[in-house]
Amino acid sequence: MTVKQISIFLENKPGQLASICRALAKENVNIATLSLADSADFGIVRMIVDDHVKGCEVLGRAGFAVIQTDVVMVTVPDRPGGMAEIMERLDAAEVDIEYSYAYALGQGDKAVLVFKFDDNAKAEAALA
Numbered sequence: 001m002t003v004k005q006i007s008i009f010l011e012n013k014p015g016q017l018a019s020i021c022r023a024l025a026k027e028n029v030n031i032a033t034l035s036l037a038d039s040a041d042f043g044i045v046r047m048i049v050d051d052h053v054k055g056c057e058v059l060g061r062a063g064f065a066v067i068q069t070d071v072v073m074v075t076v077p078d079r080p081g082g083m084a085e086i087m088e089r090l091d092a093a094e095v096d097i098e099y100s101y102a103y104a105l106g107q108g109d110k111a112v113l114v115f116k117f118d119d120n121a122k123a124e125a126a127l128a
Helices: 016-026 052-061 082-092 120-127
Strands: 002-011 031-038 042-049 065-077 097-104 110-117
Touching: 002 016, 002 052, 016 031, 016 042, 016 052, 031 097, 031 110, 042 052, 042 065, 052 065, 065 082, 065 120, 082 110, 082 120, 110 120
Parallel strands: none
Antiparallel strands: 002 042, 002 065, 031 042, 065 110, 097 110
16 A cells, blocks of 8 residues: 655754654654664654644644655564565565565554555555
8 A cells, every 4th residue: 555654854963853753743643653764964764644744744844854755555464474475576576675664563463564666556566
């Protein structure tokens, strides 16, 4: 399933992630999952929230550089080999993965993989 991801570009200094979380919490925007990548000077926070339009507005007003990206979410069994099965389908379809992150649903039986592909439609067809 294709969903909107919010990407926020940050200076790599203390308190930045806390500022994002506070701004979203204040406006009742719930974070489902996030990924943080950093370098010496900056970081990129990628997140899925319950209202991506409102989330972008809130973070933009707070002074953050924000973009929206289409990503694909896939639910898999939370067991050894669950991700391997998905990866085999994507490999067979020769789909290029730009990045990925994952989270467990807390029930112990399902996990969610989030992917940014070079071709989301091709990836979704391979996963159907």
